[in-house]
Amino acid sequence: xxxxxxxxxxxxxxxxxxxxxxxxxxxxxxxxxxxxxxxxxxxxxxxxxxxxxxxxxxxxxxxxxxxxxxxxxxxxxxxxxxxxxxxxxxxxxxxxxxxxxxxxxxxxxxxxxxxxxxxxxxxxxxxxxxxxxxxxxxxxxxxxxxxxxxxxxxxxxxxxxxxxxxxxxxxxxxxxxxxxxxxxxxxxxxxxxxxxxxxxxxxxxxxxxxxxxxxxxxxxxxxxxxxxxxxxxxxxxxxxxxxxxxxxxxxxxxxxxxxxxxxxxxxxxxxxxxxxxxxxxxxxxxxxxxxxx
Amino acid sequence: xxxxxxxxxxxxxxxxxxxxxxxxxxxxxxxxxxxxxxxxxxxxxxxxxxxxxxxxxxxxxxxxxxxxxxxxxxxxxxxxxxxxxxxxxxxxxxxxxxxxxxxxxxxxxxxxxxxxxxxxxxxxxxxxxxxxxxxxxxxxxxxxxxxxxxxxxxxxxxxxxxxxxxxxxxxxxxxxxxxxxxxxxxxxxxxxxxxxxxxxxxxxxxxxxxxxxxxxxxxxxxxxxxxxxxxxxxxxxxxxxxxxxxxxxxxxxxxxxxxxxxxxxxxxxxxxxxxxxxxxxxxxxxxxxxxxxxxxxxxxxxxxxxxxxxxxxxxxxxxx
Numbered sequence: 001x002x003x004x005x006x007x008x009x010x011x012x013x014x015x016x017x018x019x020x021x022x023x024x025x026x027x028x029x030x031x032x033x034x035x036x037x038x039x040x041x042x043x044x045x046x047x048x049x050x051x052x053x054x055x056x057x058x059x060x061x062x063x064x065x066x067x068x069x070x071x072x073x074x075x076x077x078x079x080x081x082x083x084x085x086x087x088x089x090x091x092x093x094x095x096x097x098x099x100x101x102x103x104x105x106x107x108x109x110x111x112x113x114x115x116x117x118x119x120x121x122x123x124x125x126x127x128x129x130x131x132x133x134x135x136x137x138x139x140x141x142x143x144x145x146x147x148x149x150x151x152x153x154x155x156x157x158x159x160x161x162x163x164x165x166x167x168x169x170x171x172x173x174x175x176x177x178x179x180x181x182x183x184x185x186x187x188x189x190x191x192x193x194x195x196x197x198x199x200x201x202x203x204x205x206x207x208x209x210x211x212x213x214x215x216x217x218x219x220x221x222x223x224x225x226x227x228x229x230x231x232x233x234x235x236x237x238x239x240x241x242x243x244x245x246x247x248x249x250x251x252x253x254x255x256x257x258x259x260x261x262x263x264x265x266x267x268x269x270x271x272x273x274x275x276x277x278x279x280x281x282x283x284x285x286x287x288x289x290x291x292x293x
Numbered sequence: 294x295x296x297x298x299x300x301x302x303x304x305x306x307x308x309x310x311x312x313x314x315x316x317x318x319x320x321x322x323x324x325x326x327x328x329x330x331x332x333x334x335x336x337x338x339x340x341x342x343x344x345x346x347x348x349x350x351x352x353x354x355x356x357x358x359x360x361x362x363x364x365x366x367x368x369x370x371x372x373x374x375x376x377x378x379x380x381x382x383x384x385x386x387x388x389x390x391x392x393x394x395x396x397x398x399x400x401x402x403x404x405x406x407x408x409x410x411x412x413x414x415x416x417x418x419x420x421x422x423x424x425x426x427x428x429x430x431x432x433x434x435x436x437x438x439x440x441x442x443x444x445x446x447x448x449x450x451x452x453x454x455x456x457x458x459x460x461x462x463x464x465x466x467x468x469x470x471x472x473x474x475x476x477x478x479x480x481x482x483x484x485x486x487x488x489x490x491x492x493x494x495x496x497x498x499x500x501x502x503x504x505x506x507x508x509x510x511x512x513x514x515x516x517x518x519x520x521x522x523x524x525x526x527x528x529x530x531x532x533x534x535x536x537x538x539x540x541x542x543x544x545x546x547x548x549x550x551x552x553x554x555x556x557x558x559x560x561x562x563x564x565x566x567x568x569x570x571x572x573x574x575x576x577x578x579x580x581x582x583x584x585x586x587x588x589x590x591x592x593x594x595x596x597x598x599x600x601x602x603x604x605x606x607x608x609x610x611x612x613x
Binding site (some may be wrong): 038074125139144 | 295332334339340341343386387388389392395396400407411418420421422423426431434435436440458462468481482483485576
C-alpha cells in the first residue's frame with residue numbers, strides 16, 4: 001500500500017495518488033495516519049525496529065511508500081484545548097519516529113529539526129547554502145536605522161532601488177523605498193528587521209531525488225547550480241525540495257528554499273514532470289516506461 | 294568575548310555567568326527576559342557568515358570578537374512584553390526578534406552551546422531513541438502504539454512497564470499499574486509510549502565538548518526528578534563510565550552537534566547500561582551542587598577556548 005499523507009486539495013497529493021492508481025498500485029490518502037480507526041505499533045528493542053500498521057481492525061498491511069505532505073494535525077473537536085495540544089504533540093512525535101523507521105521510500109523523511117521547524121526563512125538556510133557553494137542575496141538584519149539606511153544607500157549606488165523587508169516568521173515581504181525609511185525606523189524601535197537585496201525575476205526549480213527540474217530549458221548558469229542544489233537537498237536529507245533562483249548583484253542566487261514544494265509555482269508541463277518523477281521515486285519498480293516516447 | 298543569552302532569573306544561566314566571572318573570562322549578558330527591548334543587532338550577510346555587532350543596554354560586541362555563546366532560551370512565562378503594545382502585536386514582533394537572534398547565533402563560527410537543530414530530536418522520544426541506538430546505546434524495549442491489544446501483548450511479554458509522553462512535553466514517568474492497564478482502551482484516542490521497566494541506578498552524564506561528567510543517582514523513585522514529591526530521598530555521587538558507554542555519550546553529542554548535553558542512563562544490577570534520552574538544554578546545577586563536579590567550570594573553559602576546544606559544528610544539524 002502506498003500512503004499519501006495530506007489532503008486532496010493539495011495538487012501534489014492528488015496528482016501522485018492519481019498516478020499510483022493509474023499504475024494499478026494500491027494507494028490511500030490519509031491526513032492523520034496514526035489516528036483511529038488506523039492501528040499502529042512502533043517497537044524498538046534488541047532485535048531492532050519493527051512497525052505494524054493497519055487501516056482499521058483488519059490485518060496489518062505492508063507499506064510500499066509514503067508521500068508526506070502533512071504532519072498530521074488532529075481535529076480539535078471534542079478535545080479540551082490543553083488536551084488537544086498535548087495529544088497533537090504526541091501524534092507528531094509518534095509520526096516522526098514512525099516515518100523514520102519505515103523500510104520503504106518516504107518522501108520526505110524529515111529530520112526532527114525540519115519536522116518541528118518547517119517554515120524556516122531563507123536566512124536560516126544561509127549556512128547550508130554557503131556550504132553547498134550557493135549564493136543568497138545580500139541580507140541585513142538590524143534594529144539600527146542608520147545601518148538599514150546605509151544598506152539602502154549601498155543598493156541604490158549599485159543601481160538597485162529599494163530593499164525588500166522580509167518577515168522572518170511569515171511568508172510576507174514589502175519593497176521599501178526612499179520614502180519608507182522613517183516608517184521602517186519606527187518598526188526597528190521594536191524589533192530587528194530583515195532587509196534583503198531585491199533580485200530579478202525568480203525561476204522555480206524542483207529537486208526530486210537526484211534530478212533538478214526546471215521550467216523550460218535551464219540556462220548554462222542555472223545548470224552550473226545543479227550540483228550545489230543537489231548537495232543542498234542531500235545535506236538537508238530531503239529528496240523533494242523546491243528552490244527559486246534569481247539574478248542578484250553577485251550572480252545567480254537562491255532566493256527561496258521550500259521543503260514542501262508547491263506545484264502551483266510551476267507551469268502545467270513542469271507540474272506533470274514533477275509528479276511523474278515523484279511517483280517514480282515512490283514506486284521505482286513500477287515505472288511506466290512504455291508510455292514514454 | 295563570550296556571549297551569554299538567557300534569563301536573569303534562570304539559575305543555570307546565573308551559574309554560568311558566575312563561573313565565567315570566577316575564571317576571569319570576559320562575557321556579556323543578553324537578557325532574553327527583556328529582549329529585544331534594550332538590545333540590538335546589526336548583522337550583514339554578503340556571501341560569508343554574518344558581520345556586524347550585537348549590543349545590550351550598556352555594551353556592544355563585534356560579532357567577529359565573539360569566541361563562544363551560551364544560550365538558554367526562555368518560555369513565554371519568563372518574557373516581558375512591552376506594556377504599550379497590544380499583546381498580539383507584541384508577540385508577533387517578539388517572534389520576529391527571536392527568529393533574527395536565533396538565525397544569527399546559529400550562523401556564528403564560534404562554539405554555540407547549544408545550536409537549536411540538534412536538540413529538536415528531544416521533541417520526539419522514540420525518534421531520539423532511534424538515534425541513540427545508532428550512536429551505540431542500548432535503549433529499553435519501547436513500544437509506541439494506539440492499539441490496546443499491542444500494548445497488552447507488550448506488557449505480557451515484558452512483565453513490567455513504565456509509560457511516559459512520546460513528545461517533548463515533560464511528563465512524570467510512571468509504572469503501568471493495574472488501574473492504568475484497565476484504561477488501555479483509551480489508546481484509541483491517541484498513542485502513548487511504553488517501555489520495559491529497567492531496574493538499577495540512574496546515572497546522569499553531562500557532556501561538555503569531549504569531557505564527560507557522570508553522576509550516579511541513588512533513589513527508590515521511578516523518576517528521581519520527582520522523588521522528593523513522593524517523600525523519597527535522592528543521593529548523588531560522581532562515577533565512572535565503561536569505555537563503550539563513554540564513547541556512545543560522546544558520539545551522540547557529536548551526531549547532534551550538541552556541545553553540552555544531559556544524557557540519562559541506567560545501570561542494571563547485571564551491569565548492563567541503558568540510555569533513556571538526551572537533554573539538549575540540561576539544568577546541570579542540581580548535579581553540580583550535589584557532587585561538586587566542575588561542570589560549569591568546564592563549560593566556562595569550553596566557551597573561553599573557542600573553536601580549538603570543541604568538535605566542529607557545521608550548523609547543518611539545524612536542518613538535517
